[in-house]
Amino acid sequence: MNDLLTSSPVVNLIALDLNGIDTSYCDIGDIILRVKDFFVESDSTTDTKIIRELENSVFKTVSKECLEFCDSQGLASILAECLMKAKELFSSRIKLSADLDYFRDDQAENTPHVVIRVEVSSDQHTAIEEYDQFVCWMATEIPPSDSQHFTITVKRV
Amino acid sequence: MEPAEFLKTAELLKAQTEEAHLRTSAGRSYYAAFLYFREHLKQIGLEKTRKPGYEAHAFVIQCLKFCEVTEGTKASQYLRDLQQVREDADYHLEMPFMQNNADDAFLKAQKVIEDYKNGITAEKEKMLLKKASAHAKTKCWI
Numbered sequence: 001m002n003d004l005l006t007s008s009p010v011v012n013l014i015a016l017d018l019n020g021i022d023t024s025y026c027d028i029g030d031i032i033l034r035v036k037d038f039f040v041e042s043d044s045t046t047d048t049k050i051i052r053e054l055e056n057s058v059f060k061t062v063s064k065e066c067l068e069f070c071d072s073q074g075l076a077s078i079l080a081e082c083l084m085k086a087k088e089l090f091s092s093r094i095k096l097s098a099d100l101d102y103f104r105d106d107q108a109e110n111t112p113h114v115v116i117r118v119e120v121s122s123d124q125h126t127a128i129e130e131y132d133q134f135v136c137w138m139a140t141e142i143p144p145s146d147s148q149h150f151t152i153t154v155k156r157v
Numbered sequence: 158m159e160p161a162e163f164l165k166t167a168e169l170l171k172a173q174t175e176e177a178h179l180r181t182s183a184g185r186s187y188y189a190a191f192l193y194f195r196e197h198l199k200q201i202g203l204e205k206t207r208k209p210g211y212e213a214h215a216f217v218i219q220c221l222k223f224c225e226v227t228e229g230t231k232a233s234q235y236l237r238d239l240q241q242v243r244e245d246a247d248y249h250l251e252m253p254f255m256q257n258n259a260d261d262a263f264l265k266a267q268k269v270i271e272d273y274k275n276g277i278t279a280e281k282e283k284m285l286l287k288k289a290s291a292h293a294k295t296k297c298w299i
Contacts, residue, residue: 103240104248106214115241124257128264135238139230144222147234151241156257 160192
């Protein structure tokens with residue numbers, strides 16, 4: 001990994017998820033965690049942990065462009081906080097990712113924003129309630145000058 | 158016409174099974190919520206007077222974002238997220254769009270309007286108008 005990636009708070013956050021276990025997959029473009037790979041390599045003495053990991057499995061992707069944008073705008077720690085909070089709040093999380101996008105119809109094309117996408121397997125009531133908690137957290141904890149650069153979408157699959 | 162009329166259209170569309178209907182439903186849900194807040198801000202005295210057609214969405218969403226009233230800030234985030242869903246639905250045709258997505262956009266649009274109506278007070282709205290207007294001035298929107 002290059003200096004930009006290793007120095008990023010987001011990478012530090014992702015490293016926290018590993019609990020000392022080596023990542024089995026890392027791509028230059030994306031930083032990808034595969035908890036399921038840990039499952040394959042584990043022995044029987046860690047069954048309880050494996051099950052817990054499997055229950056809380058996360059397939060997390062943060063694009064290189066997103067990291068670069070956040071680092072350049074001083075938003076990397078905010079992104080890390082948002083990912084951490086999403087991980088905490090969305091109970092049936094299947095996938096968590098962050099990428100850049102542009103609003104086509106309204107704002108200048110050269111002004112990107114970060115899109116955090118969460119895929120969950122929960123029912124509508126739970127998904128909307130957890131989404132609402134995330135929004136309340138953002139409204140109270142993240143300054144508007146920072147949160148204006150972030151959107152979150154929750155997809156039930 | 159009341160912006161909420163678009164919610165009825167969204168509901169009719171999401172009752173269909175074709176993906177194009179579901180994607181269009183999400184767009185109507187977003188516009189129902191966005192137009193509700195645009196009209197509400199206008200009612201209380203905040204309207205984009207300079208280049209009204211330019212950054213019309215950003216005007217509403219950012220004025221609410223910087224209003225320093227939780228009800229407004231929360232509504233802003235809902236609108237921005239719904240705007241993202243609407244753009245995904247209309248532009249990202251490679252991304253799957255299912256019944257769940259249309260249902261959730263509809264519910265969020267209903268909820269953001271209801272939560273705001275239930276939570277806002279005259280005193281909070283006075284503060285909202287003051288702070289949102291100040292932000293609009295810094296952006297040369299009014």
